């Protein structure tokens with residue numbers, strides 16, 4: 001086996017040969033652990049759910065959108081693995097509140113009768129966003145950071161649709177151990193992409209179910225949204241550093257290829273954000289700019305309005321981080337928030 005040090009010298013972290021099945025299909029990626037690529041109706045194309053066989057039934061990790069093609073894939077996967085969604089599911093674990101992970105949880109619960117497990121604070125957050133969501137707060141946030149109101153309202157209509165939450169939600173605690181297949185997995189809080197996201201670490205088998213915390217090929221969106229706690233990028237980087245040396249040989253992410261080199265990928269992600277911080281700092285060197293103006297410079301053109309919101313929130317998270325590092329200042333007036341390098 002190549003050591004991680006040698007790997008780092010030979011270029012970017014390589015994808016695994018595991019999990020290369022087409023979208024909609026399931027493949028075994030570790031003993032008793034199956035990856036299902038659930039189709040989703042957004043440009044990411046699929047979310048990876050994991051189905052883990054245990055003595056008391058199957059554990060399902062993440063669910064996809066509440067979406068017909070996704071449900072067809074779930075039914076086909078259960079059939080091909082020889083279990084029944086109605087009778088053999090003991091637990092549904094959702095890593096975070098985003099609709100590509102939580103969206104089909106209610107349907108899976110109604111089908112199987114199994115409870116949905118989420119971090120305690122993520123249950124509260126999901127209720128706040130999906131049941132009591134205040135779209136005007138979302139619009140005001142984006143407008144205050146420089147996006148025009150009309151675009152913002154159009155984007156919000158597609159991003160803050162309602163999502164029916166499962167009825168039976170069970171709270172997970174950070175640090176708790178869950179039986180998972182033949183082993184146990186520890187619930188690790190992984191803020192950044194979402195404040196209350198979790199990853200699951202099976203230390204015995206050196207497997208990390210990484211959700212959207214550590215992805216290959218794409219970098220997880222780390223944004224500052226109206227409901228986000230302060231300084232998401234700092235919390236993301238701290239979390240990455242704390243996971244870098246975990247005993248892990250297999251990383252099972254929520255999107256994109258499976259991979260093996262956790263340390264290498266953490267280093268790449270940290271370096272990526274450092275480069276982005278510097279690129280954004282240069283944009284505000286001479287003239288103060290809003291997050292939206294900076295985002296239009298540092299992200300490629302041709303983004304959908306939905307993607308432009310993500311670009312804005314991600315830019316804002318970086319500018320906020322520059323302020324925290326003393327490399328920029330925040331200038332507010334009645335209407336807008338701008339940033340200037342200091």
Ligand SMILES: [Zn+2]
Nearest residue numbers: 098100212254
């Ligand atoms: Zn996702």
